[in-house]
Amino acid sequence: MRCADFKTSYIADEAIFQSLFVKCALGVLFAALLIFPFMAGAYELYIANLIGFAVIGAVGLNILTGFTGQISLGHAAFIGIGGYTAAILITRLHFPFWLALPCAGVVSAAAGVIIGIPSLRVKGLYLCVATLAAQFIFEFLFIHWEPLTKGIRGINLPAPQIFSITLDSERKFYFLTASLVVLLVAYARNLFRSRVGRAFVAIRDRDLAAEIMGISLFRYKLTAFAVSSFYAGVCGALWVSFMRIVTPEHFPFHLSIQYLAMIIVGGLGSVLGSIFGAIFMTLTPELLNVLSSALSQMLPGLQKLFIPMKEVVFGTLIVLFLVFEPRGLAEIWRRIKTFFGLWPFSY
């Protein structure tokens, strides 16, 4: 008897839509994404936008760190480059928004390739330190390259315009964010069914063996950096146009750690995991915020402790997930699915 997931060809195994159920589930998801903005208030839409940016950034980082195995502690720097590029192109050179967005991605990708060059000589710990150094160097540039970035005062942006529609409310912006998220996630998911994506995974599993099999480390490592930073750049450009301001304080080292936390909590080497992680790590501080303002009547001064509390919670989540569930939320989700896939006769 046919039971659960049973396939007889590789093509079936590689299919994106594995079953009718998956198609239906995706259909429901898209419908929910479309209906959501008409049901939700401004605050929920604001959060939804933030989650969207986080998903794009996290998927990008997961491509580099989770799939290709190149640890990056400088993701915030690439997000920052995207943000600044968009801001400068729009305010100084009067680029239309729809053009500035991909440009931000491309500039960020170029920066990613430059930072990726050390990865050809060093790996593991050393690469990690190199990206850390890149993070601080770019932070320095954001602050001190004043003619371009206007230093710590930052740059103010107008509301983005697409053709004749001005995206001046959370609701209008939501549609842009949501469609880009769907587009970029679908691209990432497909990337790993292609030659390039498989090369990434081979490099992660054993780089020397991959090279012997004919994968050019030079090309594919830099491609991974470029794709990952492109995602980061788009994420940064969107975020900045949503906030309408960009300052160096938006892209601290802490943000890099936050993105790494997302993909660790969500699941390294899993596109779905990055989405889970991004949602989880965006909602957690919001929840903390709500909690601490609710408790602030009883315990005055609690509001002041919000930032350190956030730090402690993030740290604890990272440590707990690494120790107890190293494959993250994606693995928990898989277990739940398997359980119900065979339910009620799992043996």
Add this chain to the structure above:
Amino acid sequence: MDILLQIIVTGFVTGGVYGLIALGFVLIFKATGVLNLATGALMTLGAFVCLTFLTRLGAPFWAAFLLTLVVELLLGFTIERVVLRQLIGEPIISVIMVTVGLSSILHGLTHIVWSPEHRSFPELFPPEPLDLGFAVVPSGLWWGFVFAAVATALFLLVFKFSRTGIAMRATASDQQAAQSTGISVRWVFALSWSFGCMAAAIGGIVIGNISGISIYLGDIGLKVLAVIILGGLDSIGGAILGGFIIGVLENLAGLYLDPVFGGGVKDIAPFFIIVLILLIRPYGLFGKKIIERV
């Protein structure tokens, strides 16, 4: 000319302190293969604990100092036992990220317990600066250097001559061989962590003495990464020499490049140096060159 000499001497003295902090990194890396990115948070914590012993309990400095070391020693044991031991054999990203997570926890807790205001240590040393004739070293920096040098020397002596130290070195060079001669590798791992934490705490106290204590004191811990990358991750001599080199270089960069870039170069110079070293000589001056076979 005068200012140049002065800057070099200042850099040299700062470098001594960097060397001590770098030693903390290297001790842990050599034995367990973990790059402890929580060093900065451990430094901050050490400085605050010492300050609390001094001001709240009114303990004399030597007692507060020793108590702080005991606290960090226990903390090191706990961290190794509770967190790091679970991750032996896990991929490198897990191990690095766990130290980042720990750093985040410790930093947050320090922020909650001791509020973020800037504080200064009570006067511990005679305030007269040291006049070398060609350069003047401020008192805090000078005593900090002496402190760091003594601590470094003690660590080196323990490492060189004591039974524990020899066991640690044996483990660093070959874990299996060490284990087969009866050394408890687990014990050595725990010891390395507590030694590393102690070195970080002393570093924190010294830095706190020089420039005052705030929760951002530990940011220096990341700068010290440049020192160990330059010296080679697993070389103790490299860490000490690297400390001096980075100390002098960053002060020189501050002197000559600050006017060009409008400040802040001193803090960023070590990171430029990291990138350069990684491009030219990734295993550092004295680090072991790893040959990989498939």
